[in-house]
Amino acid sequence: xxxxxxxxxxxxxxxxxxxxxxxxxxxxxxxxxxxxxxxxxxxxxxxxxxxxxxxxxxxxxxxxxxxxxxxxxxxxxxxxxxxxxxxxxxxxxxxxxxxxxxxxxxxxxxxxxxxxxxxxxxxxxxxxxxxxxxxxxxxxxxxxxxxxxxxxxxxxxxxxxxxxxxxxxxxxxxxxxxxxxxxxxxxxxxxxxxxxxxxxxxxxxxxxxxxxxxxxxxxxxxxxxxxxxxxxxxxxxxxxxxxxxxxxxxxxxxxxxx
Amino acid sequence: xxxxxxxxxxxxxxxxxxxxxxxxxxxxxxxxxxxxxxxxxxxxxxxxxxxxxxxxxxxxxxxxxxxxxxxxxxxxxxxxxxxxxxxxxxxxxxxxxxxxxxxxxxxxxxxxxxxxxxxxxxxxxxxxxxxxxxxxxxxxxxxxxxxxxxxxxxxxxxxxxxxxxxxxxxxxxxxxxxxxxxxxxxxxxxxxxxxxxxxxxxxxxxxxxxxxxxxxxxxxxxxxxxxxxxxxxxxxxxxxxxxxxxxxxxxxxxxxxx
Numbered sequence: 001x002x003x004x005x006x007x008x009x010x011x012x013x014x015x016x017x018x019x020x021x022x023x024x025x026x027x028x029x030x031x032x033x034x035x036x037x038x039x040x041x042x043x044x045x046x047x048x049x050x051x052x053x054x055x056x057x058x059x060x061x062x063x064x065x066x067x068x069x070x071x072x073x074x075x076x077x078x079x080x081x082x083x084x085x086x087x088x089x090x091x092x093x094x095x096x097x098x099x100x101x102x103x104x105x106x107x108x109x110x111x112x113x114x115x116x117x118x119x120x121x122x123x124x125x126x127x128x129x130x131x132x133x134x135x136x137x138x139x140x141x142x143x144x145x146x147x148x149x150x151x152x153x154x155x156x157x158x159x160x161x162x163x164x165x166x167x168x169x170x171x172x173x174x175x176x177x178x179x180x181x182x183x184x185x186x187x188x189x190x191x192x193x194x195x196x197x198x199x200x201x202x203x204x205x206x207x208x209x210x211x212x213x214x215x216x217x218x219x220x221x222x223x224x225x226x227x228x229x230x231x232x233x234x235x236x237x238x239x240x241x242x243x244x245x246x247x248x249x250x251x252x253x254x255x256x257x258x
Numbered sequence: 259x260x261x262x263x264x265x266x267x268x269x270x271x272x273x274x275x276x277x278x279x280x281x282x283x284x285x286x287x288x289x290x291x292x293x294x295x296x297x298x299x300x301x302x303x304x305x306x307x308x309x310x311x312x313x314x315x316x317x318x319x320x321x322x323x324x325x326x327x328x329x330x331x332x333x334x335x336x337x338x339x340x341x342x343x344x345x346x347x348x349x350x351x352x353x354x355x356x357x358x359x360x361x362x363x364x365x366x367x368x369x370x371x372x373x374x375x376x377x378x379x380x381x382x383x384x385x386x387x388x389x390x391x392x393x394x395x396x397x398x399x400x401x402x403x404x405x406x407x408x409x410x411x412x413x414x415x416x417x418x419x420x421x422x423x424x425x426x427x428x429x430x431x432x433x434x435x436x437x438x439x440x441x442x443x444x445x446x447x448x449x450x451x452x453x454x455x456x457x458x459x460x461x462x463x464x465x466x467x468x469x470x471x472x473x474x475x476x477x478x479x480x481x482x483x484x485x486x487x488x489x490x491x492x493x494x495x496x497x498x499x500x501x502x503x504x505x506x507x508x509x510x511x512x513x514x515x516x
Contacts, residue, residue, distance in 0.1 A: 010320055064268065106305070107371075114359050163500040167514070172433055175360075175362055175425070240422055241423070242421040252429055
């Protein structure tokens with residue numbers, strides 16, 4: 001199968017760098033074909049701006065969504081954006097690997113999302129009607145593909161537990177896993193998280209590597225997180241609130257998992 | 259009082275641009291002194307990298323945290339980073355204004371956080387002992403200052419309600435409000451959120467502006483979100499889980515609000 005790794009760490013000799021190299025070897029040993037978007041090595045441009053659209057009428061205001069829509073529809077996208085979309089089309093699975101900085105992805109990876117996720121590609125896809133609210137949250141351009149986060153944190157596992165001060169890791173990652181991955185259609189696998197990486201000796205690094213290896217071996221068999229599809233009748237349209245009779249005792253992120 | 263606006267939108271004639279200009283005028287009319295970090299206008303560099311440390315030993319690996327610590331302690335920080343830290347020291351309140359892109363801030367603003375929040379400034383501050391786990395979550399370099407998000411979304415308010423498909427807005431913003439603002443000590447005010455901005459006519463824009471004006475008028479009187487201070491005895495140390503006898507029925511983000 002085809003596996004794309006979107007990777008963001010500035011230092012090749014870091015733990016992240018070694019885990020990325022390990023993942024490539026492991027996936028290839030398993031017979032997969034691997035491409036890597038090493039965002040730092042590519043000097044990925046992080047900010048959305050008017051230069052992302054090649055054919056613009058000079059002097060007109062830049063409208064991020066409308067410009068993105070026009071550029072995507074007419075082949076006017078900056079070539080770095082189009083190349084990443086082609087990689088996504090090629091991939092059967094996509095791994096997003098990054099250190100958790102301030103409870104989210106590094107800016108350079110957020111800039112990959114902001115720019116590659118064009119209007120017409122990752123959002124603004126499909127009809128809006130009484131029964132459907134676009135192809136999103138379980139449907140969309142990336143449906144049928146799998147995605148998985150590989151994340152390192154300085155904090156301890158208990159800090160990210162159900163009552164840990166940082167919030168449960170699944171909730172901290174919900175805006176990414178549900179909002180960025182499930183939204184355009186990915187099946188999202190449970191994340192692989194390595195904690196307390198500031199104090200990582202060789203023995204513990206080997207344990208982390210082995211655990212990651214097992215997750216990579218099961219990449220195409222692991223059950224995805226059971227997020228609820230938007231257009232499955234479980235949500236009111238257009239309010240997009242969960243129907244009163246479904247999990248009536250739940251609210252918040254947890255309500256959106258079956 | 260001194261108010262700093264950290265602002266990220268690429269187009270001055272956008273709704274965000276007009277709200278930012280309105281906020282400056284309103285705050286100044288109320289007698290405050292205002293500085294703006296207009297990240298797009300400043301061409302803010304988003305990615306953390308070795309160039310952020312002015313005095314580096316050539317050929318040594320770049321370690322984001324350790325390099326940040328050394329640079330902050332020794333006055334070796336890139337001047338753009340040091341200038342933003344000076345603005346934060348100067349401010350009595352800080353407003354972060356941005357469009358919600360993919361359920362978080364635009365990459366350029368995440369890059370402001372990643373780079374300005376140095377080790378020794380925003381994290382890695384204070385002692386670690388049996389009774390304290392650093393000066394963070396309610397304590398830290400920015401304690402005594404107020405912070406508020408001003409956010410625009412394309413989605414509807416119901417989509418961000420308790421059972422809305424995007425997740426409740428307070429939970430979507432928790433990694434920012436708790437993890438980025440409360441962490442280094444800010445008192446965090448409830449966010450100002452303008453929904454459904456893709457279809458915003460002049461009448462509704464005026465309503466939004468008036469509502470923002472009222473929030474700005476009350477900037478120094480509004481009660482902050484009652485996040486629980488880390489070193490107040492409410493958390494086990496070093497596990498940093500909420501004590502069993504405190505809000506025993508709660509878990510997730512909600513547990514960290516009194």
